[in-house]
Amino acid sequence: MALRAVGLLVAFLLVVVLAVGGFVAAEVVLCVAMSPAALALLVVAPGLATLVTAVCSRADPTPTIRLTPASTRLWELVHAAADDVGVEAPTSVRLDAGVAVRLASRRRLVIGVPLLEAANPAQLSALVRRALGEDVRLRPAIAWGVRFLSRTRDTLAHAPRWNAPARPAVRAFTGYYLRCAERALAAPDAAEVRWEREVIGELWELFLVRYAALGLRxxxxxxxxxxxxxQLLDAELPLGDEPRASALLADDETLDHAFAQLLSEEQRAMPRADWDTLADLSQRHEVTRAALEVLGGLTLGAALDRLAAGELAFLAKPGAADVVASVRYRLALVVTAALADAGVVRWRMAWPGPPELVVADPGAEAITTALDEAAALPPEVLPLRLLLVVHGVSPDFRPVRQLSSTR
Structure with a gap:
């Protein structure tokens, strides 16, 4: 399978060379013959030029950080694993954000930080032994082919229309190559690894999408x-008192440094917050944005005046099938934004799940009752007005997008 993957890669490059060479040769012959067909043939030139650009462009390097000698115990684990396999130990160990242990070259081992958090030292040692024991003679070429063909496919997908004929062929060829490469590079996990790596990968994706990006907006x-x-691992995949491989590092900041390699320069410059502060500020940002949309420039007091006058439709979402339910939902957004601004409600991180709303006095039940009455037919707005005034919310309240100080 490894030979097939390499053969496919060579065949693709050969087809590109033959296509470009054939075009140049045909154009030269037609120009010498002063044939009008030379001009017609130039129609395919932009497409070939884009293909060559895609083939020759360089991929961005995979972000990694070098493991320092200070992490003595992890280095000892790697050297012990190399002795067990009977190979020379790698001279460089790097950390990345992947969910794997792999050899980038014969002398460079790469360990994914999610595994350091999820695996115990014995499991990590098994993964390292497996990686060191694999035959790497064709792995660099196959891995390069994965990056190269994926980049070529993506470049053509966003190229002008004249590349349309090449896109299906390149897409289908790349898909077949990736399947061959996956089979060639795959190796079963060692028996000592008692957890499912697919589960760790799914949790890592969930963490990146739901939690790490929580405050980006x-x-x-x-x-x-x-x-x-x-904390997500503890909630979804409890390991009890079992030690984690991350304890072999010199300090936990090494993992955070490796995670930072995923970020753009702009994201690295963003302010940071602890998880509860992040949950509170991010949810306040979202509910404030929603409240601004609902009020449309009105103050909270003016919106309640219109509700008291029986004008429910102005607060409902346009086209809503159930006007009362829509008003109840959208009014709750506005009131939540107002109470958050007054410090009556806040959010804290919950693992797993979305941030949890924490309500101080008067309590969630009183707020719910007041909202139900205000969005009823006919609406009874007075209880909600009193509740808001008692807790320091002015009738002139308008949502304002702002961030509290972060740590």
Whole structure:
């Protein structure tokens, strides 16, 4: 299978060379013959030019950080695994954000930080032994082919229309190559690894999408991202008192540094917050944005005046099938934004799940009752007005997008 993957890669490059060479040769012959067909043939030139550009472009390097000698115990684990396999130990160990242990070359071992949090030292040692024991003679070429063909396919997908004929062929060829490469590079997990790596991969994706990106719209990032991943693991895949391989590192900040390699320069410059502060500020940002849309420039008091006058439709979502239910939902957004601004409600991180709403006095039940009455037919707005005034919400309240100070 490895030979087939390499053969496919060589065949693709050969087809590109033959296509470009054939075009140049045909164009030269037609020009010498002063044939009008030379001009017609130039129609395919832009497409070939884009294909060659895609083939020759360089991929961005995979972000990694070098493991320092200070992490003595992890280095000892790697050397012990190399002795067990009977191979020379790698001279460089790097950390990345993948969910794998792999050899980038014969002398460079790459370990994914999610595994350091999820695996115990014995399991990590098994993964390292497996990686060191694999035959790597064709792996670099196959892995390069995966990056190269994927980049070529993506470049053509966003290229102008004249590349349309080449796109299906390149897409189908790349898909077949990736399947061959996956089979060639795959190796079963060692028996000592008692957890499912697919589960860790799914949890890592969930963490990146739901938690790590929680505050991006509000311009915030977590101060200790990998600590959050550890809490998600404890909630979804409890390991009890079993030691984690991350304890072999010199300090936990090494994992956070590796995670930072996933971020753009702009994201790295964002302010940071602890997880509870991040949950509160990010949810306040979202509910404030929604409240601004609902009020449309009105104050909260003016919106309640219109409700008291029986004008429910103005607060409902346009086209809503159930006007009362829509008004109840959208009014709750506005009231939540107002109470959050007054410090009556806040959010805290919940693992797993979305941030949890924490309600101080008067309590969630009183707020719910007041909202139900205000959105009823006919609406009874007075209880909601009193509740808001008692808790320091002015009738002139308008949602304002702003961030509290972060740590």
């Amino acid at each position: 509000a311009g915030l990032l977590p101060a200790r991202p990998m600590g959050g991943f550890r």
